[in-house]
Amino acid sequence: MVEASQSGPTSVACTDPFAPSGRSTGKTRAVRAAILHGPTDLRVEDTAAPVAEGDQVTARVLANGLCGSDLSAWKVGRGQPVILGHEIAAEVLTGEHAGRIAVISQTNCCRACPLCLEGLDHYCRSAAGLGAVRFGGVFGGLGELVTCPPDRVLLPPADVDPAVMTLAEPFAVAVRALDRPEVRAARHLVVLGCGPVGLMSIVAARLAGVERIIAVESRPGRAQLAERLGADLVLDPADDIPRALKQVSPVGVDVVVEAAGVLPTIETAWRIIRPGGTVILQGLPKDPFPFDVQRWALKEITVATSIGQSLEQHQSALDAIATRTDIPFDAFVTRRVPLDDTPQAFADLAAGADEIKIIVETSR
Ligand SMILES: [Zn+2]
Ligand SMILES: [Zn+2]
Incomplete structure (x- = not known):
């Protein structure tokens, strides 16, 4: 997990996650991202790619659902530039599941402390979730690449449209x-x-x-x-x-x-x-x-x-979305927009647009 820095996402060092075996090429790789600079000041621009640390995996975001909490953050800003987005479906680029389309959980937890062991892992003291407002995340699903510990990669038991997979988080x-x-x-x-x-x-x-x-x-x-x-x-x-x-x-x-x-x-x-x-x-x-x-x-x-979800609940929600074909989960997706249209999508939501879920197809 890349920690927040004073000057925000643009200040981090970069590797090329597309390079063979994910090794650093020494070159700066830019990714496109919708960066929230301040209240309602959301700009789609190039920024440095997040760097996978240790055994973290890198994933290319295919879809990210916009959430009420993102809208709240958009209204007031975060005090530093940040890439929002925590309802993420992505193509895994590195590690054991490279090539799979997966949900990336925003929860970052140790799985060992008393809170984690009680299923309260979203309260873990080590939590610093992707793009989530509460946890101070920086690189969220409104940027082309995210990094996360390997166990935050949640695989669906059957193929699902990535836009629909993002619903696993709110579900x-x-x-x-x-x-x-x-x-x-x-x-x-x-x-x-x-x-x-x-x-x-x-x-x-x-x-x-x-x-x-x-x-x-x-x-x-x-x-x-x-x-x-x-x-x-x-x-x-x-x-x-x-x-x-x-x-x-x-x-x-x-x-x-x-x-x-x-x-x-x-x-x-x-x-x-x-x-x-x-x-x-x-x-x-x-x-x-x-x-x-x-x-x-x-x-x-x-x-x-109640608030949020445990990693286990996130996985079981994804399992239901993938297997309960009798439930029209796809009907939740009322609008899909490319990354470039993200600022307009936020403005529309703020104006009360009658959408259930707007899905940003981040890497379209
Ligand atoms: Zn949400
Ligand atoms: Zn913990």
Whole structure:
């Protein structure tokens, strides 16, 4: 892993990863990358290639999904030039799996400390993920090349379109959030909000064996996709949701997944959850939520939160994408853009473009 330097990605030494056996040629190799220089200042330009250290492998990024966290970083900048992107599918160029198309996990972990051993490897103290906002990564999937430790190369069990493979990361986020016994036992589960996170949660609920999945979404395209992905019923938030759900379960539903990330839907979650039910807060509202403990305690509600994913969950999400051909994962990909169009793609997302996932085909 290349550590952040004061002057950013352009200051690192370079080797030619395309040279025979990956040896240094002594020449500087430039790669194309979308570099975030400051708030909304994203430029596609040449920069020095990342250098594989030790047994790290180098991979050529084929596709990178744009994430809400990338958009947040784009709005405020990172204090130094950085190449964002952590939803990565790439062709492995060096090491044991050279020639394979793989997902590159952004998680960088030691696999030995207590946190890693508990499946909390994305909290490992050694973490410095690729392009991720939280972990201070520098070379992300919006650059043509990335380097990573060999065990961050996740191979799909069957061939998958690289753009669809990138979905393994956001899908693993939903898999982690819903990996709970009460979800597996749920007779009914309501997903509030069908953006990428909510739609991924519908698929995760389906794979967990939830009997009845109800989605709440107003945008027609997203509501239709919710149905295609496995929602048994889709309600419009303009309807009286608590009343409509009385027909599903008069005492309230077993599990609610809040995926809209706004305060009013957290209130809706309280209203529709059954006593003893579980509310999973998947959305990340900008503002703090005034939490009335008494009110939530009087229904004995379990409130669950979750973020990111372990390496194992990332792999199992990829396995599902590659093998569950009955689930139209490709429908998540609503736009593909070449690297040069990345700044416009961010501007469109910031302006509220109705896209589920924009995939940058970095090395197209
Ligand atoms: Zn993401
Ligand atoms: Zn660790």
